[in-house]
Structures are given as structure tokens and as C-alpha cells.
Amino acid sequence: MQFLTSSAPFIAPQNSVQKMMLWVLIALMPGIITMVWQFGYGVLANIIICVSTALITEAIMLRLRGRALGPALSDLSAVVTAVLLALALPTLAPWWIPFIGTFIAIVIAKHLYGGLGYNPFNPAMVAFAILMVSFPKSMTVWALPHSLLPTGISFSDIVAIVLDQQPKQTLIDAITAATPLDEMKTQLGLNQTVEEIRASSIFASLSGRGWQWVSIAFLLGGLILLFKRIISWQIPVGLLAGLFTISFAFYLLEPSVTPSPLFHLLSGGAMLGAFFIATDPVTAATTPKGRFIYGVLIGLLTYIIRTWGGYPEGIAFAVILINMAVPLIDYYTPPRTYGHK
Amino acid sequence: MKLWSFHGGLPSLAEHKNESVNLPIEVAPIPKTLTYPLGQHIGNAAKPLVQVGDKVLRGQKIAAAQGVVSAPIHAASSGTVSKIADHLIPHPSGFSAPSITIETDGLDAETDYTPHADFQQLTAPQLVDIVREAGIVGLGGAAFPTAIKLNTQSKAVDIDTLILNGAECEPYISCDDRLLKERASRIIEGIEILLHMLGAKRAILAVEDNSPDTFSSIQEAINSNNNQAINATQIPTIYPTGGEKQLIQTLTGKEVPSGKIPADIGIVSINVGTVYAIQQAVIEGKPLTSRIITVTGEGVNKPHNLEVRIGTYISALIDVCHGYTKQAERLVMGGPMMGFALSSDSIPVVKATNCILVASQHEVITEKQAMPCIRCGLCASACPVSLSPQQLYWFSRSDQLDKAAQLNLSDCIECGCCDVVCPSHIPLAQHFRYAKSALKVQNHEKQLSNIARERFEAREERLARDKAERAERSRKKKAALKNKPAKEEIDAAVSRSKTKKNSIHNED
Numbered sequence: 001m002q003f004l005t006s007s008a009p010f011i012a013p014q015n016s017v018q019k020m021m022l023w024v025l026i027a028l029m030p031g032i033i034t035m036v037w038q039f040g041y042g043v044l045a046n047i048i049i050c051v052s053t054a055l056i057t058e059a060i061m062l063r064l065r066g067r068a069l070g071p072a073l074s075d076l077s078a079v080v081t082a083v084l085l086a087l088a089l090p091t092l093a094p095w096w097i098p099f100i101g102t103f104i105a106i107v108i109a110k111h112l113y114g115g116l117g118y119n120p121f122n123p124a125m126v127a128f129a130i131l132m133v134s135f136p137k138s139m140t141v142w143a144l145p146h147s148l149l150p151t152g153i154s155f156s157d158i159v160a161i162v163l164d165q166q167p168k169q170t171l172i173d174a175i176t177a178a179t180p181l182d183e184m185k186t187q188l189g190l191n192q193t194v195e196e197i198r199a200s201s202i203f204a205s206l207s208g209r210g211w212q213w214v215s216i217a218f219l220l221g222g223l224i225l226l227f228k229r230i231i232s233w234q235i236p237v238g239l240l241a242g243l244f245t246i247s248f249a250f251y252l253l254e255p256s257v258t259p260s261p262l263f264h265l266l267s268g269g270a271m272l273g274a275f276f277i278a279t280d281p282v283t284a285a286t287t288p289k290g291r292f293i294y295g296v297l298i299g300l301l302t303y304i305i306r307t308w309g310g311y312p313e314g315i316a317f318a319v320i321l322i323n324m325a326v327p328l329i330d331y332y333t334p335p336r337t338y339g340h341k
Numbered sequence: 342m343k344l345w346s347f348h349g350g351l352p353s354l355a356e357h358k359n360e361s362v363n364l365p366i367e368v369a370p371i372p373k374t375l376t377y378p379l380g381q382h383i384g385n386a387a388k389p390l391v392q393v394g395d396k397v398l399r400g401q402k403i404a405a406a407q408g409v410v411s412a413p414i415h416a417a418s419s420g421t422v423s424k425i426a427d428h429l430i431p432h433p434s435g436f437s438a439p440s441i442t443i444e445t446d447g448l449d450a451e452t453d454y455t456p457h458a459d460f461q462q463l464t465a466p467q468l469v470d471i472v473r474e475a476g477i478v479g480l481g482g483a484a485f486p487t488a489i490k491l492n493t494q495s496k497a498v499d500i501d502t503l504i505l506n507g508a509e510c511e512p513y514i515s516c517d518d519r520l521l522k523e524r525a526s527r528i529i530e531g532i533e534i535l536l537h538m539l540g541a542k543r544a545i546l547a548v549e550d551n552s553p554d555t556f557s558s559i560q561e562a563i564n565s566n567n568n569q570a571i572n573a574t575q576i577p578t579i580y581p582t583g584g585e586k587q588l589i590q591t592l593t594g595k596e597v598p599s600g601k602i603p604a605d606i607g608i609v610s611i612n613v614g615t616v617y618a619i620q621q622a623v624i625e626g627k628p629l630t631s632r633i634i635t636v637t638g639e640g641v642n643k644p645h646n647l648e649v650r651i652g653t654y655i656s657a658l659i660d661v662c663h664g665y666t667k668q669a670e671r672l673v674m675g676g677p678m679m680g681f682a683l684s685s686d687s688i689p690v691v692k693a694t695n696c697i698l699v700a701s702q703h704e705v706i707t708e709k710q711a712m713p714c715i716r717c718g719l720c721a722s723a724c725p726v727s728l729s730p731q732q733l734y735w736f737s738r739s740d741q742l743d744k745a746a747q748l749n750l751s752d753c754i755e756c757g758c759c760d761v762v763c764p765s766h767i768p769l770a771q772h773f774r775y776a777k778s779a780l781k782v783q784n785h786e787k788q789l790s791n792i793a794r795e796r797f798e799a800r801e802e803r804l805a806r807d808k809a810e811r812a813e814r815s816r817k818k819k820a821a822l823k824n825k826p827a828k829e830e831i832d833a834a835v836s837r838s839k840t841k842k843n844s845i846h847n848e849d
Contacts, residue, residue, distance in 0.1 A: 001656070001659075001665065001669075001672075001685070001686050002684060002685055003669075003670075003671060003672040003682065003683065003684055003685070003686075004670075004671070004682075004684075004707075005433075005435070005671075005681075005682035005683065005684050006671070006682055006705075006706075006707065006708075007433070007681070007682070007768065007770070007771045007774075008673075008675075008677070008678060008679055008680055008681060008682075008757055008770060008771075009677060009678045009679070009757035009760050009761055009770060010671060010673060010677040010678075010680070010682070010700060010704075010705040010706060011354070011355075011512070011677050011678065011705070011706065011757075011761055012705070012706040013706070013709070013760070013761055013762070013763060013764070013766050014353075014761055014762055015719065015762055015763070015764040016764050016766070017712055017715060017764045017765055019764065020717070020764050071710060071712060072712075075712065077715075115713065116712070116713050116715060117712075117713030117714050117715050117716065117765075118713065232718065232722070281715045281716050281717035281718065282715050282716055284716070286716050286718045286721065286729065286731060286732070287718075287721070287729065288718075288721075288722075291718075330732075334729060334748065335721065335727040335728070335729060336727060337599070337726055337727050337728055337749040337752050338347075338348070338586060338590070338596055338599075338725070338726035338727055338752060339586070339596045339597055339598050339599035339600075339601075339726070339752060340598075340599050340749065340752070
């Protein structure tokens with residue numbers, strides 16, 4: 001009898017890109033739910049706009065590049081990029097912010113570099129950084145947490161803001177505020193002490209009001225990824241350890257004008273960045289040692305940017321800058337092969 | 342016993358042992374035809390000792406080893422040599438190679454054997470000779486001539502530990518397990534022979550912890566034998582723990598240095614099937630003519646563990662297993678991780694064949710849609726020798742073999758772990774097999790070109806030397822010419838001749 005042949009191993013793969021991306025999306029759920037709970041439905045508007053833009057631009061780019069649509073669209077990588085960007089954006093943003101951001105992420109940061117697997121920079125963070133530099137005003141409009149808005153934000157207000165129907169400035173002023181990191185930086189610049197600054201209502205016991213729960217929810221989601229072995233521990237542990245160590249060192253030196261390490265870990269995008277963004281496999285270091293170094297460097301750079309840089313939050317810039325160092329890090333940290341010294 | 346662990350591996354690989362592990366070994370009937378590829382071991386092909394038309398007996402040597410790294414071949418039943426010609430061999434590329442074919446006569450008449458029940462009286466070199474003449478090669482799948490492995494006299498390091506590899510880590514295969522279960526006492530006797538040959542202090546027989554029955558039958562055999570030097574141990578079932586390097590690491594915590602062999606660190610590791618063959622060769626004087634083969638998979642009606650005459654066609658084994666099922670999709674020799682697919686069942690089994698897996702469509706992956714590498718590094722964490730498969734893939738795909746070699750490509754054991762964990766379904770093992778052989782060719786060519794270059798340079802040097810010597814000689818000659826007729830002498834001669842002329846004139 002005759003048979004067709006193929007090459008070993010003959011066992012079906014245990015894993016797929018789609019499965020990994022699906023787990024990332026599942027692990028984001030606690031964070032997304034907490035964000036909606038704390039900051040309202042604007043988050044969902046961001047996600048919807050980002051995901052639909054991502055799928056459309058991904059399909060167009062694949063078509064232009066003469067690639068098959070099916071496998072690339074169903075791998076969910078574009079969806080993950082879109083959701084990560086959506087979660088990094090202000091929770092109340094006009095539609096063109098997520099739209100332009102996603103366009104940059106998919107078209108420029110991903111496909112112009114060769115598509116999935118070939119992009120040296122984290123697409124979501126490239127988009128975030130370009131938006132931050134280009135539209136600083138729109139990028140700092142963050143909704144207040146629900147506990148500071150007794151009446152909440154009405155659905156029609158969200159629609160008005162998302163559709164960019166020039167809502168009254170008084171409305172925006174009433175429901176938005178600077179982020180805790182932004183406020184901390186501004187007030188420290190005005191020679192306030194941390195204790196005085198944190199008396200403001202936008203702060204809570206751990207970090208920012210609302211923000212602290214979102215951070216903890218992303219931490220939980222991150223633990224799911226670790227448990228499911230979708231990500232390895234080196235990057236998140238390295239990043240959080242780097243951020244903790246440097247903030248603790250300066251906290252010991254000048255506790256009155258330095259926010260606590262806990263504040264740093266539970267503010268802004270630290271948790272989202274540590275577990276979901278810096279761990280993007282395509283743009284991260286690949287060796288175990290290299291991944292730890294990569295994480296630590298992002299953690300240190302995040303603190304440096306937050307403390308002495310021009311922007312209140314440094315995760316995006318830190319990730320992009322350390323992405324550039326990845327080939328070097330990988331080159332100097334190869335694993336020791338069996339039987340070699 | 343203290344155990345160590347090795348890096349990576351696949352702890353959750355489906356074992357598929359239940360299909361065959363409880364089936365006792367049955368002796369396959371004498372087939373009508375036996376075919377022996379002359380090159381069924383690592384090294385030089387054997388040289389035929391018979392001619393077409395010759396009558397042969399079971400156990401008769403029909404081909405002799407050529408050179409040191411080679412092994413003789415023996416007929417597995419009596420009959421007539423019908424053909425010595427190219428025949429399809431079990432090879433991933435479907436090659437044909439010179440083979441001896443015997444039509445059996447069904448009498449199974451045996452040649453005379455020389456048993457050595459008192460092996461203690463024999464010296465190590467005598468025992469090595471017996472193993473060599475019995476045609477024994479590594480039956481775990483590598484088919485390396487065992488006599489070379491056992492000839493450790495010339496080694497600088499004394500052999501301290503003998504490892505018996507009963508860790509059958511590939512899914513589906515149960516031939517070693519059955520052998521250990523049913524013939525444990527003979528294997529223990531084989532271990533005693535090996536201890537005597539090698540002068541090793543201890544022997545460790547390792548089996549995976551997924552087969553407690555086997556372990557207890559081994560323990561029983563050891564207890565009744567009462568040799569303190571022999572120990573059995575169970576090791577965690579993690580593919581590829583039966584790989585020689587991984588097993589050594591698990592049992593001793595030592596690594597075999599790259600490019601060296603276990604004997605360099607005082608270890609010899611032998612598959613249990615091979616130990617059984619050694620026991621048969623020494624105690625009963627029987628050469629290697631049969632082995633245990635697992636025939637399994639959803640593609641056969643009744644899986645079997647068979648004692649098969651080497652040279653039997655796969656199709657004959659399938660008949661023993663009541664034929665193919667409708668689902669038969671791939672014919673694999675060896676296990677699903679490291680075996681290779683055959684295009685036809687009109688191929689004989691060889692000494693290295695431990696399993697015939699006829700897999701159904703849902704047991705094997707028939708087509709893989711490879712996606713771009715996302716650098717997730719799962720391959721690196723699964724690699725039992727700690728390579729960086731994603732980088733090796735990059736370099737082997739773009740034929741940058743030098744860079745791949747720098748990343749220790751040649752240390753790849755082709756276990757396929759990276760392949761199975763890859764979320765992008767990239768056929769990594771295939772890429773590495775290709776790159777490794779391309780690298781070998783490249784190194785070979787480099788060697789040849791080095792030799793050619795050295796010869797060229799030597800020639801150039803010789804020519805330059807000759808030229809220099811010639812120049813030196815002519816320079817010396819010239820100098821001699823210049824120096825000899827000194828000016829005064831010439832002048833003197835001229836004046837002499839002048840005066841002579843003058844005097845002649847004057848005489849006129």
C-alpha cells in the first residue's frame with residue numbers, strides 16, 4: 001500500500017497564535033470590567049472604534065500586500081493591539097483619537113514594518129506616543145471615577161463627546177480631570193509635598209481613586225497569563241522590580257516629595273504595561289535573562305520619564321525605547337546550551 | 342536515588358501507550374521474503390558474503406562489517422539468496438540501496454552457535470568481539486555499532502556508571518516496556534555481562550514512572566539476582582527523557598560536553614533492547630536476527646508487540662495485525678516525534694526499527710499552515726538542550742549557516758519539542774534537520790577546499806622555492822663568471838698576446 005509522507009514530528013501542535021491572543025483578551029477582561037465600572041462606558045466606545053478600525057485596516061493592508069486574509073485576521077493579533085491601545089487612551093475621547101491611533105498602530109507600526117512578527121516597536125505604544133505628541137490636549141481628558149460623579153455620566157454625554165459634537169466646555173470640565181500621575185507631577189512642580197497633593201479627592205489610599213482598582217484588576221489578569229504560561233515571569237517581574245527599586249531608592253532619600261513605590265506600581269499603565277504591553281512577544285527580548293533585563297530597563301526608564309521627563313506617564317516611551325535595545329540584549333544573553341560552558 | 346532535571350521538554354505530551362502496552366510479545370511468523378539493506382547501521386555498509394542462489398541458515402552471517410564503524414548482518418531464517426540488488430530502504434527520502442533478499446524455505450534451520458554461559462571467564466576484548474560479530478547495534482533507534490561503544494579500553498577515563506535506557510519516551514512505543522516486563526532476568530544478566538566488560542562500578546536501569554508494573558518486575562529480577570551494583574529507578578515521564586544526553590543529565594546531573602561522548606565522562610549508556618541482544622549473543626551465542634517491534638496506531642486493526650525477524654516486510658507485519666483500517670493515513674517508522682514517514686509498506690524492517698505507527702488522520706497532523714514567528718520563545722523554553730530555536734530558524738531559513746553554527750545548531754537533537762509548542766506552527770525540526778545536513782556538507786566542502794588550498798599553497802611554495810633556488814644558482818654562476826676572469830688577468834693576457842703579436846711582427 002502507498003502512503004503520503006510528511007516530516008516529523010507528526011503530533012499536532014499544542015498551541016496557536018489565535019489561542020494565545022484569545023487568552024490575552026480573556027485576561028484583559030477583569031481590567032476592562034473594572035475600567036467600565038470606575039470610568040464609565042467611554043472605555044467600551046474606545047474598544048469598539050479601535051477594534052473595528054483595526055480589522056478594517058488590517059484587511060486592507062493584507063490585501064495590498066497580497067496576503068491571505070483568513071489566517072491573519074483570525075489570529076486576533078490586530079484585535080489585541082486594538083484593545084491594548086483602547087485601554088491606554090483617555091476614557092472620554094472624540095472618535096478620531098482611537099481611529100487615528102489604530103490606523104498608526106496597524107498600518108505604520110505593524111504592516112509597514114512587515115506585518116506580524118517583523119515589527120520592532122510595539123504597535124499600540126507607537127500609536128499612543130504619536131497621539132500623545134500630536135494631540136496633547138485630547139489625550140489628557142480623563143473621565144473622573146464614578147465615585148466623584150454622584151450623577152454619573154449620561155449616555156448622551158458620552159455619545160456627544162465620542163462623536164466630537166463640541167460639547168460645552170463646562171460639561172467636559174465637570175466630568176473630567178487630570179490623571180493622578182499628571183496631578184502629582186504638576187503639583188510637585190509647584191513645590192507641594194506628596195502628603196498635601198494626595199489630600200485631593202482624585203487620590204485614594206493606594207494610588208489614584210478608581211485607578212488603583214483598575215491596576216489591581218490588570219494585575220489579576222496578568223496572573224492568569226502567567227498561570228496559563230502565555231507570558232513568562234521575567235518581563236513583568238523585571239519591570240515591576242525595576243520600577244519599585246528606583247522609586248523606593250528615591251522615596252528613602254526624599255519621602256516628602258517622592259510618591260511611594262506602591263503609588264508608582266498602581267498608577268497609570270504600570271500593571272497594564274508590565275503584564276500586557278511589555279510582554280508583546282514580537283517586540284520584547286526573547287532569552288530568559290534578556291527578558292528580565294528588558295523588563296528592568298523599562299521599569300527604570302518609566303520612573304525616569306515620570307519623574308524628570310516632559311510627560312506624566314512613561315510606559316509607552318520606555319517600551320518603545322527599550323524595544324530598540326532588544327537585538328543587543330538578545331545578542332548578549334544567549335542561553336547556555338547543554339554541554340557548553 | 343537522587344534525580345536531576347533537564348531543561349524544557351514536553352511534560353504533557355499524550356503518551357498513547359495504552360493502545361499496545363498491555364499486549365504480550367508475540368512471535369511474528371516466518372515471512373516468505375527477508376530483505377537486508379547492507380547499510381542499516383551508522384558507518385560503512387556491510388559487504389555481502391553470499392551470492393545469488395546460495396543456501397543460507399538462520400543465524401548465518403550473510404554480510405561482513407567493512408572497517409571499524411560497521412556491523413555484520415545475519416540471516417533471520419533459512420532459505421535461498423534470491424537477489425543482491427538495490428531495494429527500497431527505510432529512509433525519509435525514499436531511497437533505494439544495495440540489499441540482500443532471501444526467499445525463506447520455512448524450515449528455519451539454524452546454524453551452530455557458540456554459547457558462553459561462563460562469560461566471567463572471558464576478557465573484555467573477547468566479549469567486545471562477540472558483540473561485534475553478533476552484528477549488534479543500538480536498538481533504541483540510533484543503530485550505532487555497539488562494539489565501538491563498549492570498547493572503552495583505550496579511553497583515558499575509567500567507566501564509572503553504566504546506564505540502561507528503558508525510558509521509552511516517544512508516544513505509542515511499548516517494545517522496551519514489554520521486553521523489560523517479560524524478560525527482565527535476561528536483561529539483568531546482560532547488565533552483568535556489561536558490568537564485567539566495562540569494569541563499571543554501578544549500573545542504573547531507568548524507566549519512566551508511567552509503568553509501575555514494569556518497574557516492579559525489574560525490581561523482582563534484581564532482587565532474585567542479588568547484585569548490589571545494579572539499581573533500577575523510575576524517572577519522571579517528560580519527553581525526551583529517553584534521549585541519551587537527557588537521561589544522563591537526569592540520572593547523574595552531568596552534561597556530556599558538546600562534541601564528546603558519554604564515555605569521556607565515565608558513562609556508557611545502552612538501550613535495554615540492546616542489552617537483551619548482548620545477553621543472547623554472549624550466553625546463547627545467537628547473533629542479532631530479531632527484535633521487538635510495536636505495531637500500533639488507529640490505522641491497524643489489532644495493534645501488536647511483535648518479535649520480528651529483521652528483514653521482514655512491513656506489509657507482513659500489518660497482516661499479523663489484521664490489516665489496515667479505513668483511517669490509515671500515515672505510515673511512520675519510529676515514534677510520532679522523531680520517526681519518519683514511509684511512502685510504501687514494501688520496505689523491510691531493520692535493526693533500528695522499534696515501532697511501526699500507522700496513524701489515522703486525527704492522530705497526526707497532515708498539513709501545517711505556518712504563520713510568521715512571533716518570537717514568543719516557547720520553543721526556547723521547550724528545548725531540552727537550551728538552544729534558541731527562533732534565532733536558529735531565522736538563520737537556517739536564510740541559509741546563514743555560519744551564524745546558525747555559532748548558536749550551536751549542531752547540538753540540536755531533533756527531538757521536535759520546539760515544533761510541537763510553536764503557536765505559529767512552523768516546522769522547526771524540519772528546518773533544523775535541513776540546516777544541520779547543509780552545515781555538514783558545507784563543513785565537508787570546507788575541509789576539501791582546505792586540503793586543496795593546502796596543496797595549492799604547498800605547490801606555490803615549492804615552485805617559489807625552486808625559482809629561488811634557480812635564481813640563487815644562476816646568481817652564483819654569474820658571480821663566479823664575474824669573479825674568475827679578474828681584470829688584471831685579462832689585461833695581462835691581452836698584453837701577453839700583444840707582445841706575442843709584436844714579436845711575430847718583429848720577426849717578419
